[in-house]
Amino acid sequence: MTPTAAPDAPLLLGVRHHGPGSARAVRAALDRARPAAVLVEGPPEADALVHLAADEDMRPPVALLAHAVDDPGRAVFWPFAAFSPEWTALRWALAHDVPFRFIDLPAAHTLASPAPEPDADAAAAPAVRLDPLAALAAAGGYDDPETWWEDAVEHRRGGPPDGDVLAPFRAVADAMRELRDAFGGEGEDARDAVREAHMRLRIRDARRAYGDGIAVVCGAWHVPALTAVRTVTADRQLLKGLPKVKAELSWVPWTHRRLSRHSGYGAGIASPGWYGHLFEAADRPVERWLTKVARLLRDEGHPVSSAHVIEAVRLAETLAALRGRPLAGLAETTDAARAVLCDGSDVPLALVHDRLVVGDELGEVPEGAPASxxxxxxxxxxxxxxxxxxxxxxxxxxxxxxxxxxxxxxxxxxxxxxxxxxxxxxxxxxxxxxxxxxxxxxxxxxxxxxxxxxxxxGTTVEGAATARAEAGAVAGAALSDVTALAEQCLLAGLSAALPTVLRVLADRAALDTDVAHLCQALPALVRSVRYGDVRGTDATALAGVAGGLAERIVVGLPAACTGLAPDAAATMRGHLDGVHGSVGLLAEVMEATDTAGSGAALRRRWSGVLRTLASRDGLPGAIRGRAVRLLLDDGELDDERVARFMGLALSPGTPPAEGAAWIDGFLGGGAGGTVLVHDARLLGLVDAWLTSVPAGAFTDVLPLLRRTFAAFEAGVRRTLGEQVRCGSGAPAPEGDAAGFGAVLDEERADAVLPTLRLLLGPVATATPATAASATTNRGTQP
Known part of the structure; x- marks a missing residue:
């Protein structure tokens, strides 16, 4: 009866976790043996949840979730897919009304065990410690364990030639025994010995309860240890003194993507979607798979026909024959799909890998399952x-x-x-x-x-979020954290949490003297004030706090901008943009709710702060340049005043680095360079300054300038380049084209005449003046 021990011993079925071939073999073995009980590797606390697997609303992939009651963040998952051998054994037991038990180490011990320390000698550990399949594949002459597994198990769909459904399990058990004997303790995890001791004890208990006619489904690596002769005393000694915590278990949905090895799951597989297809496809798996691929590509707009599918199937089968494989596997179907269905491109093939090979399958758990x-x-x-x-x-x-x-x-x-x-x-x-x-x-x-x-x-989403927000406000380390939390409360509709959050916010704002913190907090607060208009939430109480913050920023900002290092100045420039937009929004709110003109007064005071920043000597160039640009965009400065500010900032007496910082403040950070396109005087000032920067200093300021101008839109950069190329960039006298020089170059204009004659024909008579006019008109096109 048993493939690994005497005829009256338990039936040990060593499997690969999440292997569809193992799942089919387990089902066949259970049908043949008809055991009195089924034991599976898993947490014993989940025995009370097993019956839910028979519910029609339970749809794998699902997982058993165990978490510590006192520390819910400490959790462990046991995933099951439809093609997992353990899930197959569980469903078989329920369908045949056979007792079912989990026999692995209890979750109470697993959750209490400390995380394993990094092993300095991990690189020297044998490969079998990480993947026994790799050792077996290497022994069989394969470089890829997945390819070996497909050829040895997944593609042998007809079963053993002699009808002995237990023969594969005997072969796997013998192979694992040889591996464990060859590598000894070096290839074993210390925790495996404890787990295997517990499994042996559970098997003994099951034999006393149900006799020897029981079946055990476990990882193939454990089979030799479960057949080894050990005394009960020795096994109990290994389990003595293990740490323990109170654990709760429940069924939760799982995904194929999290079964993937790339997700970090230790027992993960490379292609969950492909394995699911192999398990579900009753016949012609290659044809059915490539049909799925074609359907996906057609849905995404790729022209794929039935003829493509037929040709891809032929190519996959031909590749399998050339490579000596019993059936076209994932490698062959992928190569065929790339060549025939994807026209040799890896771009649609990446979509196939993501949607089908891995897959986005999400399981479902019945409503009656235990849950918080x-x-x-x-x-x-x-x-x-x-x-x-x-x-x-x-x-x-x-x-x-x-x-x-x-x-x-x-x-x-x-x-x-x-x-x-x-x-x-x-x-x-x-x-x-x-x-x-x-x-x-x-x-x-x-x-x-x-x-x-x-x-x-809490027990409800709203109640728990309210309590979490209140606790977060009290524990908030920075004023910006509390303002962001106030914004979240309004977005989430947590009106019950707002009084606590606002009280903490007002206290923090009154005590915080750092203007940078106030600037950082104001935008989120003003956004929160506006949400009352959209979501029907009363945010009136926030308006007073926001107004108080704005007033304190107006008073303290000029002093806070003095003596800043370049990095700090760049940060403050970002705060300046945020406060500028927030003041505009807050003023609109004030004007809509207050007839005393408080909104207009706030705008005037903020405009005065910007004028102070723009004209005060000693402030960083980035701050002064941004203040000028904000005033220009708001219509508070005319072109003459802006040109005067820029001329002073780019004068010969200003260090090149400071001039570059002013330009970056005026044009960078999303401000845009269209102002240079429409104002030849400003473009001329920038061009003249750039050409006057000494060679040694130019190398220092070049990275900042490149970053500034690279942020311009492509059309703006192209237009500025044309203007600089066609003229000096200097301010043009009255009557000349702006930005294209004051003197007509007649020699260059005459060179255009032959081309104009060819374009306009012999009737047209071109003159230098008309040529110059044509050149000018062409240059001013956008």
Whole structure:
């Protein structure tokens, strides 16, 4: 009966985790042996949850999640896919009404064990410690373990020639025994000995309860240890004194992507989607797979026909024959898809790998599965708002004027406060409209752990987010953190948390004397004030706090900008932009709610601060240049005044580095260079300054200038280049074309005449004047 021991011993079925070939072999072995009980590698605490696997709403991939009750962030997953041998054994036991038990080390011990320390000699450890399949593949002459596994197991779909369904398990057990004997203790993990001791004890208990006719499904690496002769006393001694914590277990959805080895999962596989296909395809797996590939490519707009599929199948089978493989595998189907379906391009092939080879399959767990009250409330909200979790990244746009979309937005913002990053806000395609939000949604299995951690704050999403926000406000280290939290509370509709957050905000703002901190905090606060117009939230209390912050910035900003180093000046320039936009928004709010002209007064005071920054000697050039540009954009300075400021900043007495910083402040940081296109005088000043910079200093200022001008749009750079190329860039006298020089070069104009005669014909009579006019008109085109 058993492939590894005497006929009356338990049936030990050594498998590869998440191997579809192992799953088919396990199902065949169980059908043949009809054991009295089924034991599987997994946490024994989950025995009470096994019955849920028979629920019609349970759809793998799923995972058992165990977390420490006192420390929910300490968690462990046991994933199962439809093609996992353990899941196959579990479903077989439930379908045949056979007792089922998990026999691995309890989660209470696993969660209490400290994380393994980095091993300095890890590089010298044998490869079998990391992947036994690699050693077997090397022994079989294969460079790739996945290819060896496909040829040895996955592509042998007809079963053993003699009908002995246990023969593969005997072969795998013998191979593992040889590997463990060859490498000895060097190839074994110290934790494996403890786990195997517990599994042996559980097997003994099962034999006493059900007799010898039991089946054990475990990792093939453990089979030799489970057949070894050990005393009960020795096994119990290994388990004595193990640390232990109180653990809770539940079923949670899992994804194919997290079964992938690239996700960091220790027992991961390279191609979950491909393995799932091999397990589900009853026949003709290559034809069915390439049909899936063609359907995906057609959905993405690639011209793929049935003839392409037929040719790809032929190519895959030919490649398999040339390579001596029993069946075309993933490598052959991928090569065929690249050559025939993707026209040799790796770009659509990358889509095939992401969507099909790995896949975005997300499992489902029935409603009756044990879960925390917070998780149940989230499930209820997801159903009522029709916001279903998905494994793949998907952008969703919400119109905040609609009740359902507004509720969806509030839910996602509340989850972000709780640290559950189901969605990430992105800039909407239509710009920065206040009535629309765009979210990028992606449900990852780790979010179940984050939900378990957040359960300490409350039993509902709203209540937990409120408690978390209040605690975060009290513990906030910086004023900007508290203002950002106030903004999040308004976005999330947490009106109950606002009084605490506002009280802390007002206290921090009154005590914080750092103007940079005030500048950093104001934009988020003013945005929060505006949300009352969009979401129906009363943000009146925030307006007073924002006005107080703005007044303190107006008073203290000039002094705070004095004596700054270049890096600090660049940071302050960013704060200056943020405050400028915030003052404009805040003034609009004041004008809409106050008839005393407080909004206009705030604008005037802020304009006075900018004039002070623009004209005060000793301030960093980046600050003075940006102040001038903000005044110009607001119409507070005319062209003459701007030219005077620029002339002073770029005068010969100004150090080149300071002049470059002024230019960067005036033109950089998103300000744009269109002002130079339309004002030849400013362009001339910049051009004259650049040509006068000494050679040694020019090398120092070049990186900053390149960064400034490289940020211009391509059309702006092209137009400025044309203007500089066609003329001196100096201010043009009255009557001359702006930016193209004061004197007509008649020799260059005459050179155009032959071309004009060819274009206009012999009737036209061109003169130097008309040629110059044509040249000028051509040069001024955008």
């Amino acid at each position: 009250p917070l998780r149940r409330d989230l499930d209820r909200l997801q159903r009522s708002l029709r916001l279903k979790p998905e494994a793949g990244r998907r952008d969703r746009e919400f119109d905040l004027r609609k009740d359902t979309d507004a509720a969806r937005s509030r839910l996602l913002h509340r989850l972000r406060i709780l640290g559950v990053g189901w969605g990430e806000p992105v800039v909407p395609r239509g710009g920065l409209g206040t009535f629309r939000e765009t979210w990028r949604l992606c449900w990852e299995p780790e979010l179940s752990v984050r939900l378990a951690e957040a359960a300490v704050w």
